[in-house]
Amino acid sequence: MHPNDPVTAALAGYRAAVLAKDVDAFCALYDPDIHVFDMWGRWQHQGLAAWRDMASGWFGSVGDERVVVEFSEVHSSVSGDLAFGHAFVRFSAEAADGTELRSLNNRLTLVLKRQAEGWKIAHEHTSAPIDHASCKAMLQR
């Protein structure tokens, strides 16, 4: 994947913003009309103000830990003013001394639109598969 690929660039920006707990940098990755099917607790988030609230709450809850994001099996396609990608994601929480405290995996789909100011994430879908018998999320791949 070329480093100028819009999906690769968005994933790198996501990783950096989460590591830095930087709400502004995080929100700069997204279209004002962002639509998200997020893995946790709500059926959807619509618009950047709602998504900023999610990020503020998330980053504010991290305390002096850090959240390290790793992507694998990244796929990307671009045509015209649309790009899409999918990947597996691993989130790990690190203590201030770098010790890994816990981790989980999920699945990510991104759709980006090319705007005047560059590529922005217009739609994001994260999930974990559901075990049919227990109806519980499978959080370790």
Add this chain to the structure above:
Amino acid sequence: MHPNDPVTAALAGYRAAVLAKDVDAFCALYDPDIHVFDMWGRWQHQGLAAWRDMASGWFGSVGDERVVVEFSEVHSSVSGDLAFGHAFVRFSAEAADGTELRSLNNRLTLVLKRQAEGWKIAHEHTSAPIDHASCKAMLQR
């Protein structure tokens, strides 16, 4: 949404193929290289042969019931040879006499690519949100 929109057409084809339990009609909607993050039990499905196995197993398990699929809050965008859409989905099981037996909701993202033979679904992501406290899927919206 225009009825010739590729996302709208794919959703209509999906609904019809599931109602008819028609594996060939279902598979005709998909790209040979289809990649799916499906809601149930597995981290991913890759390629139409694997996806056909899923459909055969699903349709074969339905017996003399029917599965009725309804989409709501459908969004669609097209640029170049890529299209994407997202929607809420309601699956209901009907007895042979038309009585609704049970239902569940989920969330769907589709990415389509324009091929020589028309638009085909290249990536599909379905999920339900996960309740943070119980780690259980929320199956009713």
